[in-house]
Amino acid sequence: MGSQKDMLDVIVVGAGNAGLVAAISAKHHAARVLLLERSPEWIRGGNSRHTRDIRYPHGAEDPYTAGVYSEEELLDDLLRVGGSRVNMELARLCVRESANVVSWMSEHGVKWQQPLKGTLHLSRTNGFFLGGGKALVNAYFKTAQRMGVEVRYEASVEELIIDGQSVRGVIVERHGERRTLWARAVILASGGFEANVEWLRECWGTAVDNFVVRGTPYNDGRPLAALLRAGAMPVGDPKAAHAVSVDARAPKFDGGIVTRLDSIPFGIVVNKHCQRFYDEGEEIWPKRYAIWGGLIAEQPDQIAYSIFDSRMLGEFLPSLYRPFQAQTFPELAAALGLDAEALTATLEEYNRHVSREGSFNPAILDNCSTRGLDPPKTHWAMPIEVPPFYGYPLRPGITFTYLGLAVDETTRVQMRAGAPFANLYAAGEIMSGNILTRGYLGGFGLTIGTVFGRIAGKEAAKHAAR
Amino acid sequence: MPPDDLVEKAIWQLEVCNACRYCEGYCAVFPAMERRQRLTEPDVYYLANLCHDCRPCYYACMYAPPHEFAVNIPQTFSEVRRRTYSRYALPGGFTGLTGTNFRLLAMVAALSLLFFGAVVALTSDPAGIFSVHDGPGAFEEVIPYAAMFLPAVLMALYAVVAIVIGVVRFWGETRGPLRDLFDLRALVGAGADALTVRFMQGGEDNGCYYPGEGASKSRWLLHLLVFWGFIFAFIATSIAFVYQDILGTPAPYPILSLPVMFGSVGGIGMIVGATGLVYLKWRSDPAPSDQVSAAMDYSFLAVLDLAAITGMLLLGLRGTPAMGSLLIIHLAMVFALFVTAPYGKLAHFVYRYLALVQNRIEARQQP
Numbered sequence: 001m002g003s004q005k006d007m008l009d010v011i012v013v014g015a016g017n018a019g020l021v022a023a024i025s026a027k028h029h030a031a032r033v034l035l036l037e038r039s040p041e042w043i044r045g046g047n048s049r050h051t052r053d054i055r056y057p058h059g060a061e062d063p064y065t066a067g068v069y070s071e072e073e074l075l076d077d078l079l080r081v082g083g084s085r086v087n088m089e090l091a092r093l094c095v096r097e098s099a100n101v102v103s104w105m106s107e108h109g110v111k112w113q114q115p116l117k118g119t120l121h122l123s124r125t126n127g128f129f130l131g132g133g134k135a136l137v138n139a140y141f142k143t144a145q146r147m148g149v150e151v152r153y154e155a156s157v158e159e160l161i162i163d164g165q166s167v168r169g170v171i172v173e174r175h176g177e178r179r180t181l182w183a184r185a186v187i188l189a190s191g192g193f194e195a196n197v198e199w200l201r202e203c204w205g206t207a208v209d210n211f212v213v214r215g216t217p218y219n220d221g222r223p224l225a226a227l228l229r230a231g232a233m234p235v236g237d238p239k240a241a242h243a244v245s246v247d248a249r250a251p252k253f254d255g256g257i258v259t260r261l262d263s264i265p266f267g268i269v270v271n272k273h274c275q276r277f278y279d280e281g282e283e284i285w286p287k288r289y290a291i292w293g294g295l296i297a298e299q300p301d302q303i304a305y306s307i308f309d310s311r312m313l314g315e316f317l318p319s320l321y322r323p324f325q326a327q328t329f330p331e332l333a334a335a336l337g338l339d340a341e342a343l344t345a346t347l348e349e350y351n352r353h354v355s356r357e358g359s360f361n362p363a364i365l366d367n368c369s370t371r372g373l374d375p376p377k378t379h380w381a382m383p384i385e386v387p388p389f390y391g392y393p394l395r396p397g398i399t400f401t402y403l404g405l406a407v408d409e410t411t412r413v414q415m416r417a418g419a420p421f422a423n424l425y426a427a428g429e430i431m432s433g434n435i436l437t438r439g440y441l442g443g444f445g446l447t448i449g450t451v452f453g454r455i456a457g458k459e460a461a462k463h464a465a466r
Numbered sequence: 467m468p469p470d471d472l473v474e475k476a477i478w479q480l481e482v483c484n485a486c487r488y489c490e491g492y493c494a495v496f497p498a499m500e501r502r503q504r505l506t507e508p509d510v511y512y513l514a515n516l517c518h519d520c521r522p523c524y525y526a527c528m529y530a531p532p533h534e535f536a537v538n539i540p541q542t543f544s545e546v547r548r549r550t551y552s553r554y555a556l557p558g559g560f561t562g563l564t565g566t567n568f569r570l571l572a573m574v575a576a577l578s579l580l581f582f583g584a585v586v587a588l589t590s591d592p593a594g595i596f597s598v599h600d601g602p603g604a605f606e607e608v609i610p611y612a613a614m615f616l617p618a619v620l621m622a623l624y625a626v627v628a629i630v631i632g633v634v635r636f637w638g639e640t641r642g643p644l645r646d647l648f649d650l651r652a653l654v655g656a657g658a659d660a661l662t663v664r665f666m667q668g669g670e671d672n673g674c675y676y677p678g679e680g681a682s683k684s685r686w687l688l689h690l691l692v693f694w695g696f697i698f699a700f701i702a703t704s705i706a707f708v709y710q711d712i713l714g715t716p717a718p719y720p721i722l723s724l725p726v727m728f729g730s731v732g733g734i735g736m737i738v739g740a741t742g743l744v745y746l747k748w749r750s751d752p753a754p755s756d757q758v759s760a761a762m763d764y765s766f767l768a769v770l771d772l773a774a775i776t777g778m779l780l781l782g783l784r785g786t787p788a789m790g791s792l793l794i795i796h797l798a799m800v801f802a803l804f805v806t807a808p809y810g811k812l813a814h815f816v817y818r819y820l821a822l823v824q825n826r827i828e829a830r831q832q833p
């Protein structure tokens with residue numbers, strides 16, 4: 001047990017994007033900053049190590065994007081997807097403060113992908129950092145350590161020591177030993193509870209046993225739970241999670257980006273009884289991406305099969321696993337472990353109802369549809385008839401959960417009773433429910449972490465200096 | 467899970483990359499990979515030789531070991547490159563025997579030493595090795611010109627033939643028709659890339675992640691020294707050949723002559739470069755490297771370094787009794803370099819150049 005004399009200025013819990021940004025920002029203003037991370041060093045960086053790009057408003061001169069993206073447009077996009085209970089103050093603050101994330105990131109070691117000639121396509125709204133999320137967190141760890149932030153791995157924060165409206169310190173378990181660390185301010189940046197299967201079971205029952213957790217196995221939400229027990233105010237849909245369709249062969253945890261599959265609109269999707277259950281042609285990317293996780297979660301055994309023919313093979317980004325392949329429908333059924341007759345019947349029925357009139361165009365909601373089929377396929381409906389035929393098994397893959405802690409503009413955690421804690425701050429996924437109560441905007445998870453991490457670091461250090 | 471066989475392991479890892487693409491900003495390998503729907507064995511050899519082992523893709527990879535996907539592109543590609551040299555050069559059967567490992571290169575070097583020692587013993591007075599020789603024709607007093615010249619020419623011929631066969635086979639398998647190779651724009655463009663060792667400067671990232679994590683220009687600089695040192699030494703040898711065989715002036719030449727000036731600049735470049743690279747390699751992070759390739763690199767650099775050092779010493783000490791032994795060691799080291807050239811580290815130049823040419827052609831046709 002550490003003594004009160006070893007008082008730290010700021011303890012940051014969780015070394016993902018938000019925690020690293022908060023620690024760096026705190027270190028600009030405070031003497032002793034300690035960053036506690038549950039995971040071993042090799043897998044450090046939380047879900048942030050799986051990321052690729054960040055969304056921020058910018059003018060036409062921005063070198064890492066293609067075209068103007070104004071603050072108003074970003075705010076509109078945010079409000080369209082964010083659900084009905086968005087904290088408008090925080091949403092506006094986030095958008096405003098995100099205008100200079102790129103320069104802040106660059107100053108702290110992050111490098112950017114330039115539009116090389118040829119293959120690299122820039123996005124209009126999001127900037128791509130060079131090398132992806134692991135390169136991003138590596139750069140931040142390097143900067144933080146150079147500045148003198150102390151980082152401790154395999155240090156899991158189990159409890160917070162709360163005294164009225166203040167937090168005094170945290171209880172850390174490290175290599176089987178529990179210790180208390182005291183600090184003048186604490187920042188929580190420990191992500192959501194997406195890796196906590198037991199907690200997820202409370203939302204979806206045993207179905208979660210068939211889910212894939214796309215990111216780190218270490219985000220079990222323990223600090224979040226501790227605070228909710230201690231009277232913090234929750235935000236965000238408590239039973240919702242962002243889930244996409246991933247290859248069913250993905251590992252249970254940490255498969256990251258390479259297991260996602262976007263083959264769905266290029267064929268049909270059936271459940272384990274070989275029945276179609278939803279319009280595969282309903283939505284354009286990226287919206288369809290986020291609905292299919294939930295749809296598959298509702299099917300028996302939480303499994304589905306995406307089936308298409310050889311003409312569609314090059315239309316979507318491959319997953320790391322090869323599709324199952326066969327020359328006939330019954331052979332494909334056998335390869336996928338499905339009933340041959342049922343699958344053949346579904347495919348033939350589908351083919352009979354494809355109108356064959358439109359012109360196929362995957363870039364838009366085209367005019368290829370089925371007629372008289374239930375459920376219909378409203379776009380990109382092409383007959384599945386040119387062998388070889390292919391199939392991918394799909395499962396829901398959880399990206400993150402929405403439940404989090406309500407905060408004020410200085411990121412101080414709010415209590416249910418009304419007032420905020422005096423010296424407890426939160427940044428990143430753990431508070432993104434203030435802004436995204438459900439739904440998702442690609443690249444905005446990092447925006448939230450960077451903006452509020454910066455604020456939390458500064459405010460916590462200011463408080464500690466008092 | 468990742469398979470054991472090298473080519474399959476490489477294909478598995480590249481398929482992870484192709485589904486990920488986070489590293490596409492680092493180098494030419496990832497865009498080249500993305501141009502392919504499905505990877506074949508020749509693609510693997512091509513991509514591995516397009517890789518210059520700069521390593522940021524290892525540090526940026528969330529699937530690097532101990533992750534179960536075990537993606538380690540720099541290490542895997544080093545293994546594949548090692549196999550490239552023996553796969554494509556002829557005679558193929560020779561492959562198990564050659565410069566791919568330290569002991570063999572050392573053995574070849576020792577045998578060469580014995581060979582030249584024996585030549586001296588049989589053709590002249592062995593005691594002459596340790597006496598002072600001076601003025602034009604001094605080298606020949608130790609070892610007859612034919613005994614110096616003939617093996618060198620034979621070995622050079624053999625090396626050139628083996629490498630040309632390697633070129634034809636590599637190109638045929640990874641690209642196709644040989645006439646594609648006569649693409650002036652691509653040849654010149656890739657030539658410029660090679661002459662400046664352009665890729666080691668790093669694109670957006672300012673150098674190689676070598677010896678450790680974090681971009682540094684030191685590897686680029688040292689490699690540039692070795693490369694140009696080698697070219698200068700080659701020029702020196704060619705001029706000396708002209709002097710000796712066409713103009714009839716026997717070596718050694720005065721300090722201010724062309725062969726000696728080129729030779730000295732080249733020699734110093736090689737010594738500084740090769741020694742520096744050995745040091746960097748020794749300091750380098752073992753995680754993204756292939757230990758067998760590293761041993762091969764060490765032995766190659768050591769022999770190159772020795773050849774350059776003995777060459778320079780020869781220049782400085784040629785008026786002393788040490789000259790005879792230095793000459794024999796020098797010849798043996800150069801000889802060893804030639805013997806192992808088609809299969810050893812030296813060959814990387816050829817395959818890398820071909821990969822650069824192909825990449826230029828591909829990028830032009832299908833950006």
Ligand SMILES: Cc1cc2nc3c(=O)[nH]c(=O)nc-3n(C[C@H](O)[C@H](O)[C@H](O)COP(=O)(O)OP(=O)(O)OC[C@H]3O[C@@H](n4cnc5c(N)ncnc54)[C@H](O)[C@@H]3O)c2cc1C
Nearest residue numbers: 014016017018038046047048052053157428429443445446
């Ligand atoms: C595959 C994938 C791709 C994504 N791509 C993008 C993208 O391109 N752009 C984008 O903006 N968002 C993306 N996201 C979402 C993004 O990952 C999150 O929004 C963001 O990383 C959250 O950052 P964070 O720092 O809050 O949490 P995390 O990065 O998850 O960090 C939380 C850290 O806290 C640690 N921790 C947890 N509990 C404790 C404890 N008790 N004690 C100590 N430490 C603890 C964890 O180990 C972890 O390191 C992606 C998510 C996934 C899964």
Ligand code: SF4
Nearest residue numbers: 483486487488489527
């Ligand atoms: S090396 Fe790793 S991070 Fe880079 S593209 Fe390949 S899988 Fe992705």
Ligand code: SF4
Nearest residue numbers: 493517518520521523
């Ligand atoms: S080591 Fe360098 S050149 Fe090779 S694949 Fe990785 S980034 Fe590209």
